[in-house]
Amino acid sequence: MNFMIHANHLLVLFTISTMLSVLWFLLSLLSLLLLPCLRPCFPAKGSLKNKKKIDKGTYVVGEEETPKELQRELMPRHVAVIMDGNRRWAKQTGLLTSQGYEAGAKRLLEFADLCFKLGINTVSAFAFSTENWGRHKIEVKCLMYLFQRYLKSKIQFFQSKEIRVSVIGNLAKIPESLLRTVHELEEATKSYKKKHLILAIDYSGRFDILGACKNIVKKSEQGLIREEDVDETFFERELQTRCTEFPSPDLLIRTSGEQRISNFFLWQLAYTEFFFSPVLWPDFDKQKFIEALVSYQRRDRRFGSRL
Amino acid sequence: MAELPGQIRRMSGGISQLIEQIYGFSRRCLFRVISMGPIPSHLAFIMDGNRRYAKKHGLEDGSGHKAGFSALMSMLQYCYELGIKYVTIYAFSIDNFRRQPEEVQSLMDLMLEKIKSLLEKESIVHQYGIRVYFIGNLALLNDQVRAAAEKVMKATAKNSRVVLLICIAYNSTNEIVQAVKKSCINTSDNMEAYGNDKHEDRDSDIEGTDMENQEKRIQLVDIEENMQMSVAPNPDILIRSSGETRLSNFLLWQTGNTQLCSPASLWPEIGLRHLLWAVLNFQRNNSYLEKRKKQL
Numbered sequence: 001m002n003f004m005i006h007a008n009h010l011l012v013l014f015t016i017s018t019m020l021s022v023l024w025f026l027l028s029l030l031s032l033l034l035l036p037c038l039r040p041c042f043p044a045k046g047s048l049k050n051k052k053k054i055d056k057g058t059y060v061v062g063e064e065e066t067p068k069e070l071q072r073e074l075m076p077r078h079v080a081v082i083m084d085g086n087r088r089w090a091k092q093t094g095l096l097t098s099q100g101y102e103a104g105a106k107r108l109l110e111f112a113d114l115c116f117k118l119g120i121n122t123v124s125a126f127a128f129s130t131e132n133w134g135r136h137k138i139e140v141k142c143l144m145y146l147f148q149r150y151l152k153s154k155i156q157f158f159q160s161k162e163i164r165v166s167v168i169g170n171l172a173k174i175p176e177s178l179l180r181t182v183h184e185l186e187e188a189t190k191s192y193k194k195k196h197l198i199l200a201i202d203y204s205g206r207f208d209i210l211g212a213c214k215n216i217v218k219k220s221e222q223g224l225i226r227e228e229d230v231d232e233t234f235f236e237r238e239l240q241t242r243c244t245e246f247p248s249p250d251l252l253i254r255t256s257g258e259q260r261i262s263n264f265f266l267w268q269l270a271y272t273e274f275f276f277s278p279v280l281w282p283d284f285d286k287q288k289f290i291e292a293l294v295s296y297q298r299r300d301r302r303f304g305s306r307l
Numbered sequence: 308m309a310e311l312p313g314q315i316r317r318m319s320g321g322i323s324q325l326i327e328q329i330y331g332f333s334r335r336c337l338f339r340v341i342s343m344g345p346i347p348s349h350l351a352f353i354m355d356g357n358r359r360y361a362k363k364h365g366l367e368d369g370s371g372h373k374a375g376f377s378a379l380m381s382m383l384q385y386c387y388e389l390g391i392k393y394v395t396i397y398a399f400s401i402d403n404f405r406r407q408p409e410e411v412q413s414l415m416d417l418m419l420e421k422i423k424s425l426l427e428k429e430s431i432v433h434q435y436g437i438r439v440y441f442i443g444n445l446a447l448l449n450d451q452v453r454a455a456a457e458k459v460m461k462a463t464a465k466n467s468r469v470v471l472l473i474c475i476a477y478n479s480t481n482e483i484v485q486a487v488k489k490s491c492i493n494t495s496d497n498m499e500a501y502g503n504d505k506h507e508d509r510d511s512d513i514e515g516t517d518m519e520n521q522e523k524r525i526q527l528v529d530i531e532e533n534m535q536m537s538v539a540p541n542p543d544i545l546i547r548s549s550g551e552t553r554l555s556n557f558l559l560w561q562t563g564n565t566q567l568c569s570p571a572s573l574w575p576e577i578g579l580r581h582l583l584w585a586v587l588n589f590q591r592n593n594s595y596l597e598k599r600k601k602q603l
Binding site: 205206207209210212213214216217220221227230231232235258259260261262263266267269270271272273274275276299300301303304305 | 400401402403405406478479480481483484487488490491492494495525526527530551552553554555556559560562563564565566567568592
């Protein structure tokens with residue numbers, strides 16, 4: 001009798017444990033199937049880190065989701081960049097200088113594309129300074145040829161992405177072929193409004209201000225303006241950045257560790273936040289850019305008044 | 308027995324004086340060593356962080372600026388000892404007028420007090436033979452401050468050893484516009500004189516050339532000459548305290564090739580180590596910059 005009761009208990013226990021094992025097995029199977037759908041709801045820090053490792057150097061196609069560390073409403077409207085370090089990068093990686101510049105150009109397009117996806121309206125890049133004419137003649141020729149070839153080949157790219165491209169600078173000394181390509185590109189993209197890429201070629205902040213001064217003199221000689229009309233707002237509209245609604249960058253990034261403006265925008269940088277990165281320009285990927293944006297969003301911009 | 312506290316006080320006073328002298332001596336030795344390399348000729352400071360300092364230490368509102376002033380005096384002393392000839396400071400921006408009226412007033416009162424103190428015999432001006440300039444739109448200041456500033460400029464006009472440029476009621480964009488206006492006026496005056504000389508020739512070709520010549524007349528050098536800051540060369544180093552990395556409308560024209568430093572310390576906490584770090588960095592980059600200048 002006792003034996004029968006024990007046997008009964010054992011059978012019940014065995015049945016229950018088998019049922020529980022089967023249930024557990026089924027639940028595990030179900031969770032394995034559903035896990036890819038569940039992950040976005042529970043973005044644990046560890047999983048985000050892994051995501052970053054996979055994404056290193058690659059970009060998500062289509063609209064960019066705002067990264068977790070950033071706030072969409074605090075994005076800068078205009079980001080300027082001094083693309084320094086291409087030659088050093090080429091030397092480090094054992095490539096030719098021209099290949100360094102190519103990598104830099106490629107990086108610029110990726111950077112601009114990323115900016116626009118994150119909701120940044122205007123991107124300006126310091127491609128060639130008036131002071132760069134002092135470099136070796138062959139290097140300068142190579143750069144000019146690279147600009148011409150790259151810009152010509154990307155006209156369709158800019159059109160498909162609806163990016164307006166403007167080129168600012170002296171443009172008096174650049175080769176005819178490049179000038180023609182610049183005009184062609186500006187003509188082909190002038191109707192786009194939401195995304196604007198400004199390339200500064202043969203540009204100098206001081207010459208920009210001098211140019212504005214000459215415009216003002218011309219206008220006053222023609223009787224179009226009086227001396228009293230000339231104030232800071234008026235002056236800003238005579239600078240070469242009049243092609244954009246937001247002439248003043250909110251954020252300036254300079255790569256390769258140099259902490260100087262090197263005669264890029266001068267007037268326009270009055271209230272701009274600077275971010276100096278030690279990374280060389282061809283290595284300035286999405287991760288580094290997000291670091292710069294995080295630093296920018298943390299800053300307290302007081303414009304001289306409130307605390 | 309009653310003399311003992313007095314003796315102890317005299318001794319401790321003497322010891323602290325001795326320590327100060329030893330510190331000063333070792334600092335000057337250090338500067339001698341550093342000046343074997345290139346020394347910047349012009350240093351600019353944006354003295355940011357006084358209000359945050361007062362908040363941090365629970366002081367009343369105006370004390371942050373007073374602490375900032377003492378820090379400034381020390382920094383000037385170090386700069387002039389090191390052999391830096393020009394020092395520019397951003398004392399008050401035109402944007403700062405938008406602050407609370409009480410704060411603006413207390414700042415003006417503090418500036419008036421300190422500007423007057425520059426004329427005293429024990430002041431740093433006489434110690435180092437400083438020539439003082441006040442740069443900015445002085446018409447925006449109240450009469451007392453403006454009068455005191457003009458008095459100091461006049462009194463120190465003969466000094467030539469070192470120069471202190473105090474930017475007060477200053478905005479770089481304002482400075483540029485004023486310089487542009489002056490250049491335009493000078494150009495039209497020159498053109499009038501030119502036109503008077505040529506009034507016999509009514510040939511249209513000559514008129515066309517006139518327009519070209521007029522455009523060519525305005526060069527960079529014309530605008531530069533009319534800048535208020537033309538009394539000093541461009542800054543070699545610009546130091547902004549409190550960790551912010553922006554220019555806030557300070558010396559935009561002049562800092563095209565200036566090395567920018569932004570130590571995290573608030574202005575009243577700034578010390579010798581920040582200056583040394585900036586100068587050492589300058590020395591490291593200097594050879595590259597000299598090469599670039601030669602290329603031009």
